[in-house]
Amino acid sequence: MEYVIEMLGIRKEFNGFVANxxxxxxxxxxxxxxxxxxxxxxxxxxxxxxxGLYQPEKGEIKVHGKKxxxxxxxxxxxxxxxxxxxxxxxxxxFTVTExxxxxxxxxxxxxxxxxxxxxxxxxxxxxxGLSVDPTAKVADISVGMQQRVEILKTLYRGAEILIFDEPxxxxxxxxxxxxIQIMKTLIKEGKSIILITHKLKEIMEVCxxxxxxxxxxxxGTVNVAETDPNHLxxxxxxxxxxxxxxxxEAQPKDNVLEIxxxxxxxxxxxxxxxxxxxxxxxxxxxxxxxxxxxxQSELIEAxxxxxxxxxxxxxxxxxxxxxxxxxxxxxxxxxxxxxxxxKHGLVLDxxxxxxxxxxxxxxxPFSKAGVLNYKEIYKKAASLIKEYDVRTPSEYTPAxxxxxxxxxxxxxxxxxxxxxxxLIAAQPTRGLDVGAIEFxxxxxxxxxxxxxxxxxxxxxxxxxxxxxxRIAVIYEGEIVxxxxxxxxxxxxxxxLMAGSKRKKEGEMNV
Amino acid sequence: MSKRFSxxxxxxxxxxxxxxxxxxxMLISGYNPINGYAALWNGAFGDTFYLGETLRQxxxxxxxxxxxAFAFRTGLFNIGVEGQLLVGWLAAVWVGVAFDxxxxxxxxxxxxxxxxAGALWGFIPGFLKARLHVHEVIVTIMMNYIALxxxxxxxxxVISDQADATEAVxxxxxxxxxxxxxxxxxxxxxxxxxxxxxVAIIMWFILEKTTLGYELRSVGxxxxxxxxxxxxxxxxxxxxxxxxxxxAGLGGAMEGLGTFGNAFLHSGFSGxxxxxxxxxxxxxxxxIGVVLASLLFGALKVGALNMPIESGVPNELVEIxxxxxxxxxxxxxxxxxxxxxxKKEEK
Numbered sequence: 001m002e003y004v005i006e007m008l009g010i011r012k013e014f015n016g017f018v019a020n021x022x023x024x025x026x027x028x029x030x031x032x033x034x035x036x037x038x039x040x041x042x043x044x045x046x047x048x049x050x051x052g053l054y055q056p057e058k059g060e061i062k063v064h065g066k067k068x069x070x071x072x073x074x075x076x077x078x079x080x081x082x083x084x085x086x087x088x089x090x091x092x093x094f095t096v097t098e099x100x101x102x103x104x105x106x107x108x109x110x111x112x113x114x115x116x117x118x119x120x121x122x123x124x125x126x127x128x129g130l131s132v133d134p135t136a137k138v139a140d141i142s143v144g145m146q147q148r149v150e151i152l153k154t155l156y157r158g159a160e161i162l163i164f165d166e167p168x169x170x171x172x173x174x175x176x177x178x179x180i181q182i183m184k185t186l187i188k189e190g191k192s193i194i195l196i197t198h199k200l201k202e203i204m205e206v207c208x209x210x211x212x213x214x215x216x217x218x219x220g221t222v223n224v225a226e227t228d229p230n231h232l233x234x235x236x237x238x239x240x241x242x243x244x245x246x247x248x249e250a251q252p253k254d255n256v257l258e259i260x261x262x263x264x265x266x267x268x269x270x271x272x273x274x275x276x277x278x279x280x281x282x283x284x285x286x287x288x289x290x291x292x293x294x295x296q297s298e299l300i301e302a303x304x305x306x307x308x309x310x311x312x313x314x315x316x317x318x319x320x321x322x323x324x325x326x327x328x329x330x331x332x333x334x335x336x337x338x339x340x341x342x343k344h345g346l347v348l349d350x351x352x353x354x355x356x357x358x359x360x361x362x363x364x365p366f367s368k369a370g371v372l373n374y375k376e377i378y379k380k381a382a383s384l385i386k387e388y389d390v391r392t393p394s395e396y397t398p399a400x401x402x403x404x405x406x407x408x409x410x411x412x413x414x415x416x417x418x419x420x421x422x423l424i425a426a427q428p429t430r431g432l433d434v435g436a437i438e439f440x441x442x443x444x445x446x447x448x449x450x451x452x453x454x455x456x457x458x459x460x461x462x463x464x465x466x467x468x469x470r471i472a473v474i475y476e477g478e479i480v481x482x483x484x485x486x487x488x489x490x491x492x493x494x495x496l497m498a499g500s501k502r503k504k505e506g507e508m509n510v
Numbered sequence: 511m512s513k514r515f516s517x518x519x520x521x522x523x524x525x526x527x528x529x530x531x532x533x534x535x536m537l538i539s540g541y542n543p544i545n546g547y548a549a550l551w552n553g554a555f556g557d558t559f560y561l562g563e564t565l566r567q568x569x570x571x572x573x574x575x576x577x578x579a580f581a582f583r584t585g586l587f588n589i590g591v592e593g594q595l596l597v598g599w600l601a602a603v604w605v606g607v608a609f610d611x612x613x614x615x616x617x618x619x620x621x622x623x624x625x626x627a628g629a630l631w632g633f634i635p636g637f638l639k640a641r642l643h644v645h646e647v648i649v650t651i652m653m654n655y656i657a658l659x660x661x662x663x664x665x666x667x668v669i670s671d672q673a674d675a676t677e678a679v680x681x682x683x684x685x686x687x688x689x690x691x692x693x694x695x696x697x698x699x700x701x702x703x704x705x706x707x708x709v710a711i712i713m714w715f716i717l718e719k720t721t722l723g724y725e726l727r728s729v730g731x732x733x734x735x736x737x738x739x740x741x742x743x744x745x746x747x748x749x750x751x752x753x754x755x756x757x758a759g760l761g762g763a764m765e766g767l768g769t770f771g772n773a774f775l776h777s778g779f780s781g782x783x784x785x786x787x788x789x790x791x792x793x794x795x796x797x798i799g800v801v802l803a804s805l806l807f808g809a810l811k812v813g814a815l816n817m818p819i820e821s822g823v824p825n826e827l828v829e830i831x832x833x834x835x836x837x838x839x840x841x842x843x844x845x846x847x848x849x850x851x852x853k854k855e856e857k
Contacts, residue, residue, distance in 0.1 A: 306737065327740030336738070344738040349731040354724070358739040362721045370720050 004029045004064060004161055004192050005050070005081075011058035012045055019045040020056070023218035025194075025211045027161065032183060032193045034203040034210040034224075036236055038433035040403050042216040043196050047163055051083050052076040082154025086165040088146050092139040097121050099138055100153050124155050129185050144175035151182065162186065163194045168202060169431055172291050173461055173494060180206050198236070198433045200229040201462070212236055237435045247445045250469035252281035255315075256422050256453035257303070262312035264295070264302040264477075272298035274477035275312070280422065285444060285454040287468030287485075289461065290497050295477035296457050297339065300426055303455075304336050305329040317421050330359050335420035337411055339427045339457070345411045346399040353381035353395035356414050388413035389439070405436035412443055423447055426457045441467050461490050475499040517794045519849055520842045524792070525806065527845075528835030535830060536823060546823040553816020554809035560816070562690060562697025566769060568808030570595070572706035573761025574786025575793055575800035576713050577628075577754045582795050583717055584750035585730035590635060590650025591758040592783025593657030594628035596776065598759025600661045601627035603766040603773040604669060606679030616682040621705075621763050628759015629752045631657060636751025640744035646751070654779065662775050675774035685768035700768035707801065709757060714797035716753070726750050758783065788836045807832070 005027040012020040019042045027033050037043045048054045050061065052070035060067055063079050070076050076083075090099050097118045105112045106120075121134040130148045138146060147167060154162055164183075168176045183193055183206055195207060203210050203224060210227070212219040212235045219235050234240050257280040264273035273295040280286045288296060301307035303314055305326040314322045321329050330336075338344035346355050357366045357377050365376040381395045388409045392402050399407060408428065415423065425444060429437040444467060448454050458464050464471055465485050473481040473496040481496045533543035554564045574591050581588035588594075602624035609616060635649035669676050685700040717723035728736045729746040737743050761782065766773050789807055793799030814828030838845065 304738075305740075325740065325742075326737065330740050338738060343732070343734045345735065347728050347731045347735045350728065358728070358735070361724050367721045370722060372719055372721060372724060 002029050002065075003027060003062070005194075006062040006065075007046070007050060007059065008062070009059035010046060010049055010056045010061075012042075012049055012054055012056050018216050020049065020213075021216045021218075022059070023213055023216075024221075025218075026221070027192055027194060028209070029192055030187055030190065031208040032187060032195055032206050034207040035194055035196045035213070036198060036200075036203060036210050036232060037213040038198060038236060038435060039405050039431075041213050041236075043213060044165070045216075046213070047083070047165065047194070047196060050076070051081065051163065077157055077159075080158060080160035081163065082157060082159025082161070083163045084147065084150045084154060084165065084167060086167070086169060088150055090138045090146060090149060092137075094138060095134070096132055096136050096138060096141070096149050096152075097134040099149055100134075100156050104157060121152060121156065124152060128155065128182065128189060130182060142175075143170050144172070144178065147171070147175075147179070148182070151186075159191070161192045161194070163196065165196045166198075166431075167195070168197070168199060172459060173490075174291070174498075176202075200232050200434070203232065204229060214238055233434050236433070247467070248449065250284045250448065251451075252284040252469070253451065254282050255279050256282050256317055257455065258313075258315040259299075259303075260313050260315075262299070262302060262314065263310040264298045264307055265310055266298050267307075271310075272477050273302065276474075276478055278472055278479050280453040280455050282421070282453050283448060283451045284469040285448050285456055285467055287456045287458065287464040287471045288474050289458070289464045289471050289493055290474035292459055294474050294497075296426075296474060298477075299474070300336070300339070300424055300457060303329070303424065304334060327359075330418075333421035335415035335418050335423045337408075337415050337423070337425040337428050339430070341404070341407055341411055346407060348400040349398055351396045352385070352390070352392050352399045352402060352410055353378045355399050355410065356381040356384050358414065360418065384413040384417055385410070388443075405432045408432060408436065408440065412440060416443065416447060420452065422453045422455065424455045424457070427459065428456070429458075429460070429463060437463075461493055464493075465490070473497055516846055516849065517796075517799075520845050521792050521794065521799070521803070521839060523845050523849070524838035524842070525835050527838045528831050531834045532827065532831035536827060539827075541821065541823045541827075545821040546817055546827070549817045549820035549823065550810070550813040550828065552813075552820060554813030556816070557695070558693065559695035559697045560812065562694030562699035564805070564808045564812045565703050566697060566699040566808075567812045568804045569700075569702040569706045569768065570761045570764045570782045571785060571789050571804035571807050572710060572801055573757050573764060574782050575789030575804055576710060576797065577758035577761065577783075578786045578790035579793065579795040579797070579800050580713055580717070580757060581632075581750055581754040582790060583730050584726045584746065585733070586636075586639070586747065586750055586754070587647050588632065588635075588650055588751065588754050588758075589647050589787070590631065590653045590657075590755070590783075591761075591786045592779050592781075593650070593654035594631040594755040594758035595762040595765075595780065595783045596654075596657045596661050597631050598624035598628040598762030599766040600664060600762070600773045601759065602683075602763035603676055603679055604664075606683030606767055607669070607677050607772075609683075610680065611682060613682040616680065617685070617767070620679070620683040620767055621760060624759040624763035624766070625756040626759070628762065629756040632751040632753075632755020632758070633748060636748040639751070640747045654783070658776060658779060661773070665773055665775055669773075676772045678771045679767055683767055684771060685764070686771070698769055700764075702764040702768040705760070706764070706804075709760065710797040710801050713757070717797075722749070758786075761786075788832070788839075791836065792839050 003026045007025045010020050010023045023046055035043050049056050052072045052075050061070060068079060100121050101117045106117050107113060118134045125132045130152060132145060132148050132152060167179060171179060186193060207224050209221055209223050211221040214236060259276060259278045262273050262276040266272040290296060298307055302309050305324050309323050313320060316332050316334055319332055321332050342348060360366055365373060367373055378395050385392060385395060390406050390410045392406060428440050444454055456468060468485050471483045471485050472479045536543040536546050553560055555561055574595060577591045578588055602620045605620040605623040631653055635646045635653060638644040638649050639646045665676055666672060685702045687701045690699040725741045725746050728741060729743050733743050785807060789800055789803045793803035810828055810832055814825040817823040817825050
């Protein structure tokens, strides 16, 4: 069997910390090869070695059987290695074509030959079924399209081997399906693909083989046909993992959250929530499921007081909280695990300890008469860090230095500890690995069992189906259906999310 | 590399690099750098008179530096310290001239007037930023010019009758210290230095120990997270500018009630407010750092006056050294990189 890329016995250290220890990855021609590992396992390091951003201390890299030294990304490009980054490297105000040719502009007499470039881009786009408009501005196209522009960029530069870095993290279910189709087309056209991911379902669906790394060590390579998600998960985490989170039947009690005829505009002044009705009871998890941009963010912001409510009402435990300031909403017993933990959830430059009192610093015992009591703050922080298994060198470490999973555990610890009546969890497991997801799901269910109302917003259908007691489908700012997770399927949800099937008012049990 | 280590190492290395670069320039221009720096040292610390002058020069720098640093910690760039200082100066002198009161009331009242005037001058850009998202850099620069010309107008036409300066402030409002005069050979050192150190402690306390400081720092790092946490971001922006302006206004009082004892027409900016930006930068925007950086700047400014006399080096050269130090602090990334290089080689 011919290998297009062989990374043999790669070792990479950073100041004594071993990020990659004797890892071997062999990519066959025409296969989709998954690189699987938890956050911080060393996947990105390994790929950065391949892409020439890091130099390995030990080991060798062969391309088409020949030993190579990839000293910088340009060398990688020349060898036909292209990377589709997780965070797109695109100039928003440029057109698709301008972005693609950037740094490799076709010229005629000192002028950029944009017509020729557009033609070439269109040809490549058609060849691989990408259906990208070469003249569209990047700012105007969807995230899924932007990713295709990234793919086109590598193809335009003649890549034979494509590295996809967690490509589905930013996509909607529909876009994921399309991406998988594109990857299959790429293989058909003779390309080879390395897919960095920690989503087992995707691996099972598209990959041929998978190389697992754990804590910087290569665990081995297995054929996807001969394995199953449970086995992969245990290889990745190093212990047995349960997918189906165990939970008892929900015992819903009184209404905690009651939303009536809610209208909210988004930050650009466009009506995002249009007459939304929803109720969440104590002791149940209601999952809001929908394609991104159907009013989910605005709904959460309206509840938590971050966005103005145009009309309608929001009640928490019978008290009207419509258009209250965020602090008042917090004090009425609402906790919020925000969608963007970096932007909203944490002050990244504060020590993790000080982040633990972000909403309570002004209350006793953390302060008295306006003077902070650091002893109490750090005592609380230390106990939360222990209870929620936040892995950090100390309470004094800046939040920025923690891994995503540990940042999220810290936020969840802080929010749950306030003992709220209503817990809003917006994409609580976004970008996290299986172990952390399992932990977070358990905590959410634990809150439910304690009699809290939990409102879950997620774009992962699996997550919604797995832990919700009721599913509310949101479409264009309205709840269009309430379904029972036990009686529905992904297909039905997909149709409801797309707005093609709307349940009548009478059928809805809001 | 620990943060604490780099917070101390970067300014120290910057100062050393600035001095070395200054020495090279002296050599190129045909002066002896050893004589030059000896003269600088003698002019700043050589005897008690010079020491007194250095500490006196340091005083307004502390206030200006604290003002810049305080705003900066809340994520605001207060370029308007110069203007806030000028209005504080005039307000202090006005109260100092216009009233006859016992010292225990008169002096605090004059200081309070200075702080209030500076606070008002800081409030305007803070309010515009919070309400209308007008960038504070633009507004504070404008406010500097308004302060310069308004104070000049008031001195010439309102407080005096077409004179170039106001009367001297009453003894009951003066910061002058017979004790300092006697121990420093009649230097112009005044009691303001105590106040500077007290205000530095106040700033440290507010920022590090109070819930207000927690909010201000939080807003400085992340407005989004602060808003999410229920803090009033706009109120904190205004408050930060007001406190910053009050510090700057007090800096003006140091000149008006201490060093000069009056207010006079300025043909241009005093420069203290702008030097405050450099002081804050060098001091890492921390209270103790600002005090140390003020001492350095005070010493450089006062010592420079002795350089032409004792060594023939033009004192403009000190301005170049100061500029180089600021350059090296501003390029702290480069110095951090150098430091980590040295550390690696040690291994």
